[in-house]
Structure formats: C-alpha cells, structure tokens
Amino acid sequence: MNLTVIIMFLVFVGATLVITYFASKRTQSTSDFYTAGGGLTGWQNGLAISGDYLSAASFLGIAGAIALWGFDGFFYSVGYLTAYLVVLYIVAEPLRNLGKYTVADMIAARFELKKVRAFAALSSITIVIFYMLAQLVGAGALIQLLFDIPYSISVILVGIMMTIYVLFGGMTATSWVQMVKAVLLMIGTLIISFLVLLNFNFNIFAMFGEMKNITAPELEGSFLNPGAQGNSPLNNISLIVALLFGTAGLPHILMRFFTVKDAKTARSSVMWATWIIGIFYILTVFLGFGAAALLTREEIIAANPAGNMAAPLLAERLGGDFLMSFVAAVAFATILAVVAGLVLSGASAFAHDIYGQVIKKGKMTDREQMLAARTAALSVSVLSIILAIFAQDQNVAFLVSLAFCVAASANLPVIVYTIFWKRFNTQGAITGIITGLVVSLALVILSPNVMDPTGSAFIAMEPIFPLDNPALISVPAGFIGAFLGTFLGKAESHDKYREVKVKSVTGISTSDVSH
C-alpha cells in the first residue's frame, strides 16, 4: 500500500462528493431525483449511459479475459456492443415516448392493471439485485486487494459511498459521477493502449504475431482463435443471446432514457454511447494483449484467478505507481457509479411502481414520493450490502450474465410486444414476465453454476441443464409465454394500442396540443 494510491483515491472520492453536494442543491422534486429533471443533453446522457454500462465486468473483466484467453475474451465485447442496435432500433424511442420514470410505466401505458406494473417492477428488482451483487462483490475484491482491508469492510465502505450519492444527489449526482467517470475511464484506457502500442512500435501485426506464441497448458486452442477457453459452442451462442437481448431490458440502462427531454435526444444519446462504448471495446484488445505480453500468466492469475487485476497490473508495469493508482481509482469510481445507478433503478421500481402506483394508487404528494424514493434507495442499499457480504465467493461474471439473461427473458419480450403487437393483452404481459423470470431462474438452478459434481458450486451433483447461461432457452420461452398468455386471455380493445402507436411514433404529448 503506498501513498500515491491513497492520495489518488481521496482526490477521486473528494471530487465525486463535491459533485454530489452541488447536485443535491438541484435535487428538489421527484422528477429531479429519478431522472435529473429530464434535462440532460444527448452527449451528456450518452456519456452517462457509457458510464453506466462500462462496469467492472467490462474494464477489469474483459481486459483480464483477453489477457488469459485471447479471442474468447474479446468475444463478449462484440455481444455487449451490438446489443445497442437492439436498444436504438427497437426500444429507445418508444420507451422515451411512453414512459415517465420506469420500464413498468411504459408497459402500464398500454395495460392499466396494477398487476402488470407489480410484475414488471418485480422483474426489474430481480435484475437489479443480481447486477448489484456482481458489482459489489467486484468492488469488495478490488478494495481488499489494493488497501489490504477485509472484504466485508470493503463492501460496507463502497456501500456507504454509493448510498450518499443516491440519497443526497439522486439521479443528477449519479449522472454527473457517471459522466466524469466515463471520461476518466476512456483517458486511462487510451493512455494504457498508447503505451502498449508504443511497446510494439505501433505495429499491430507484430503485436498479433507475439500473441501467436502464447501457450499454456489450460489453453485448449490457439490464443488468437475462438475456443481457447474450451467452452461448448452452445454455451457461447447462449451467452451472446443473453448479451444481445439483455441490454435492452436492463432497468438501469433503460432508466437513462427518462433523463432526456424527448425521443430525439434519447436517440442521439444512444448514438454517443455506441461510439464511446465501441471505441472502448476495441481498446480492450490492447489492454488484454498488453497484459499478456508484458506480464506473465502466473502474475495475472496470482493476483486474481479470473484475471480481474490484469488491467491495474499492466498500468503499474507501464506507468508505475502513478498510472496504477489512476487506474485503480477509476475502477473504484466505475463500480461506485454503476452501483449508484442500480440503486436508483431498484428504488424507483419499489417506490414509484409498487408503493406509489400499486399501494397508494398514484395518490401521493411530491414530498411523500421523495420520502418513499429515498427510503427505498436506503433499503436497496442495505439489502444489497448484506447480500454482497455473503456472496463473496460468487463468480462476478456469472452474476452479471444472469442479470442480462433475466432482462432478456422477462423484460424484452413484453417491451417488444407492447410496442409492436396489436393483439397483445394484459394476460400476455403478465404471463410473459412470469415465464421469462421463472424459466431463467429455474434453469440457472439446474445449471453447472449451481450443480457441479466436483463440489465447487452449491450442490455436488451432475448438472441437469448443461448451459451456464440459459438465455438460448429462456428468451424464446419469454416470447412464447407472452404469446400463449395473450391467446388465453380475452381480447382487449385496440384503443389503448392505437394510443401507444401514436405516442411512440409521433412522440405527441398533451403539451404539444394544449393552448
């Protein structure tokens, strides 16, 4: 533990607290708290989406996976990025035109039943908790490694920080922290990539050439080609399905579309996000290859068996303590910003959908709503800190891919049908959410993540379902469930669908026609 790291960390934490202080003065209404007053511009929100998306799994996880497994690590970058086309082409604008604070708002724009809202909120909360756990477990490991303090204390520290951002600053503070963090993350990644390229005299072919020579007993194929990790093809396909369709169902990403004033700005924020995220994922090649070339495999694995410390270690090798502290502080800020965003989306599902709309039937003063939102944020924080302390030994990537899978199976089918299918009805929406949620969770319990004959998972037995990620089955199940449910339920009037169509296509609102 050295002084540079401590100073760098304190500077970061201090700076983000200053942001929160100024944001808290601007956070007065419920709309400020949930959506930063809907006043972000396209590039600001694009940057914030990138900040939300480029979590520890991307920065630490993918860099490490490429360093250890070559192409197999990069594979995931591809799925994470193309997912934004689903967001842009199918979800972003209708969502912005129909919703106010949450995904459930959008589905409720067509079906007024409280039940639909409650189930939509339930699936959002499930996704948020899995995602949250992954981030907190990752944060705990990072802080534990850097400062040499116990894991549980690390998690509590991160938890307290994130709670401060959310409680006092709401969405405004969280958005700004995400923007600042996205810029710093890009700067750090660019610096490391530049230094790696310098090392290869800017000859990319030479870099690939050196990677060709990487061998290790556990590599089942060549480092430069798919398959080094020895995953079954079906497993890879299933994972890509989860990533591709999951992003468009992640509550904390979708919630970002309510922080802009209209669908046009929502669209341009996706454009900005796609460029930033895409460039970042290209650079993960340099992070990973650099680590593979300049560090030994043993070094990377010794620091963390999954390779999560490859990027910070590479930074230390290339730029000494200063760059290493910068990267570590950025990684810390990354996790913090992402969990803050998650707390907000979990809290809005509780406070806005379940408490506000289902229990209080929408009859609340703005003050009561704020109180409910803050109480919910505090509860989500405390609950996830407690869960994270017990989830220490869970694989971070597994938890994240699970969140993507539930999002793709329970949320996306219902979102798509709500926008595009005339015959879709209340029964279909409820059946779809339940099917997606139950099938994905059940298959995970029967999968190698939970059942493993060697005893490395929860239950020591042969897994009943062979795939790590069940998206290949559960996503179609969600679509089929919603489809069958629709035909079991009774046909509904098409008036509401017409309204949804007109709103989602034209973006018309009462303010357009009031005189």
Add this chain to the structure above:
Amino acid sequence: MSKIDYKKIAAQPEFEALLRKRNRFILPISIFFIIATLIFPVLTGYTDLLTNEAFGNISWAWIYAFLLFIMVWTLVTIYMKRAKEFDKEADEIIRKYREGEYE
C-alpha cells in the same frame, strides 16, 4: 390541457404511411443485425471457417468481429439519418392535428 384524440390521428393516411415506412425500415435491418451477430458464435463454434489467417497474423475471426463493430457504427449512422426524416413527418402530423386540419 386538452385531451388528445389518438383514434383520429391513428386513422389519418399520413400516420399510417409513416408507421409503415418506419416498420419497413426497422424490421429488415433488425433481422439482419441479429442474424449477423448470432451467426458469429455459430461459425466459430461449429466450423473452422474463421480460424485461417486473413492478413499477416490476424485471423478471419478478428476480421468478422471488427466488421461487426463497423456494422454497429454504420447502422447507427443510417438510423440517425432516417429518423430525422421520420421526425419531420411526425412533426407535420402533430402540427396538422394541433391546427385542427384533421377535423
């Protein structure tokens, strides 16, 4: 605030035309990028097509992955362009409705 007559707007030929145009643009492209993405793990998992080297030490798998990045950026740019046209038509529909031309 006045209430919006969605039924009336939905019945306008201009609105129906815009809706059809949007869907005709979005649907084929969505199917294309979904297939282009999903076929990638299928090709790498079940064939050796992408393991040969394309340029120097870089195999076709990297080229395919890189092309998917280019695809994303291209399709985003195309969407931004087309969406601007749709915006204009949508604004026109809102204007006509507001000015009572659909009576």
